[in-house]
Amino acid sequence: MKSFILPIPETPSKIQYHYFCKCGSRFISNNDNQKCKCGNSKFYNYKDVKNHNIELLETENIKQGYIAFFEYPVFRNGKIEIERKILFEYRDFLEFHDFAKSNNKDELIAEFVKLYMIKENKWKKYRYIWEKLKHNPFVLLIMIHKDPEMALWSYVDIEKIHKKSVIEFFEKFLKNRAKSIKKAVFYRYKKLINKGKYNYYFDLLVLNALDDVNLQRDLITKATDINSVFFSKDVEIIKFAKFLKTNFNKKKIFNFLKKTVKSGTIDKYLEIFNNHQIRIIDKSIENTLLKAKNEVIKYDYHFPDTYEFDGFVFKLPKTSYELIDYSFKLKNCLDNYINQHNKQCLIFGVFDQNRLKYAIEVDIKSKKLKEARGFANSSINNKDYAKIRTFVNEFKDVM
Numbered sequence: 001m002k003s004f005i006l007p008i009p010e011t012p013s014k015i016q017y018h019y020f021c022k023c024g025s026r027f028i029s030n031n032d033n034q035k036c037k038c039g040n041s042k043f044y045n046y047k048d049v050k051n052h053n054i055e056l057l058e059t060e061n062i063k064q065g066y067i068a069f070f071e072y073p074v075f076r077n078g079k080i081e082i083e084r085k086i087l088f089e090y091r092d093f094l095e096f097h098d099f100a101k102s103n104n105k106d107e108l109i110a111e112f113v114k115l116y117m118i119k120e121n122k123w124k125k126y127r128y129i130w131e132k133l134k135h136n137p138f139v140l141l142i143m144i145h146k147d148p149e150m151a152l153w154s155y156v157d158i159e160k161i162h163k164k165s166v167i168e169f170f171e172k173f174l175k176n177r178a179k180s181i182k183k184a185v186f187y188r189y190k191k192l193i194n195k196g197k198y199n200y201y202f203d204l205l206v207l208n209a210l211d212d213v214n215l216q217r218d219l220i221t222k223a224t225d226i227n228s229v230f231f232s233k234d235v236e237i238i239k240f241a242k243f244l245k246t247n248f249n250k251k252k253i254f255n256f257l258k259k260t261v262k263s264g265t266i267d268k269y270l271e272i273f274n275n276h277q278i279r280i281i282d283k284s285i286e287n288t289l290l291k292a293k294n295e296v297i298k299y300d301y302h303f304p305d306t307y308e309f310d311g312f313v314f315k316l317p318k319t320s321y322e323l324i325d326y327s328f329k330l331k332n333c334l335d336n337y338i339n340q341h342n343k344q345c346l347i348f349g350v351f352d353q354n355r356l357k358y359a360i361e362v363d364i365k366s367k368k369l370k371e372a373r374g375f376a377n378s379s380i381n382n383k384d385y386a387k388i389r390t391f392v393n394e395f396k397d398v399m
Contacts, residue, residue: 050070153198204238330358345362
């Protein structure tokens with residue numbers, strides 16, 4: 001659509017008959033059946049523009065950016081003037097993005113970006129990117145990058161690489177890497193980019209945490225279905241990678257990355273690493289990081305902490321680290337209960353022949369069984385659940 005250069009109607013009464021066509025034509029007519037020279041019979045009048053009809057959004061170059069606006073004739077102080085309503089300015093990406101989020105104008109912003117691409121002769125080449133991002137404020141990334149395909153990447157350090165093309169970025173990122181690693185990275189990139197899911201932070205973490213080319217290639221090649229979205233920075237990723245390499249062997253690092261990235265929990269561990277003092281207090285990487293979230297808490301009870309009942313052993317953790325061990329072994333969120341345990345509830349580990357099989361939560365106030373779960377929060381079979389319920393009914397006399 002062409003920008004409007006509005007002819008001012010001769011009289012105020014003619015403003016309501018001042019029509020615009022989406023092809024860019026404009027005319028004054030009170031004939032409702034009139035067609036535009038392009039054949040279109042759907043027109044917009046000044047009220048449509050004033051009400052921000054999205055098809056009439058316009059853009060204009062300004063110093064170091066663009067503006068998005070609507071124009072329409074108005075009658076003011078005895079004469080007809082052009083009214084320009086500027087919706088937003090694009091000068092600084094981060095400022096503009098905050099405005100977009102707070103005002104929930106995703107559709108208008110997408111249209112703004114579309115017009116920008118048309119004016120910059122990029123529409124035909126990069127329309128597919130716009131189609132994938134048009135319902136997302138991140139559609140603005142198309143305007144930021146030297147190579148708009150980077151708008152489909154998931155990253156935070158936008159200002160760091162927005163002046164690079166995809167080729168320039170990878171040439172620097174993979175400089176001096178083995179040919180097989182370059183092939184693996186590009187394989188993963190091509191698999192994910194059209195889905196808008198490529199994230200170079202994963203490659204950065206793998207390449208800095210492991211020196212073994214075979215392990216690097218294996219992780220990168222197979223990680224085309226990862227659920228993680230990294231919200232860290234390059235320097236944080238590299239620092240975390242060095243921590244892993246310094247304190248754990250390559251097999252542990254490989255298994256940790258493979259498991260946590262695919263499950264979407266890697267950001268959880270990155271956040272802990274970046275916000276807590278880390279000490280090596282466990283052979284497991286996950287457990288070391290989980291225990292770093294809090295200083296050790298010792299739990300004191302006015303009753304025994306271990307009970308044998310109907311083939312099971314019910315154990316209360318003596319410390320917060322022991323409770324975190326329960327969480328780690330059962331793959332659940334018990335590590336979030338370290339401050340609630342022994343205050344609002346009691347968490348028992350349920351052991352079967354020295355193997356932690358279940359964890360149960362007993363509410364201290366009501367003295368009732370609140371929850372009982374197995375590995376990865378799985379349900380417990382009826383027979384074992386009946387044993388647990390009977391134990392809790394008897395234990396409440398001790399509480």
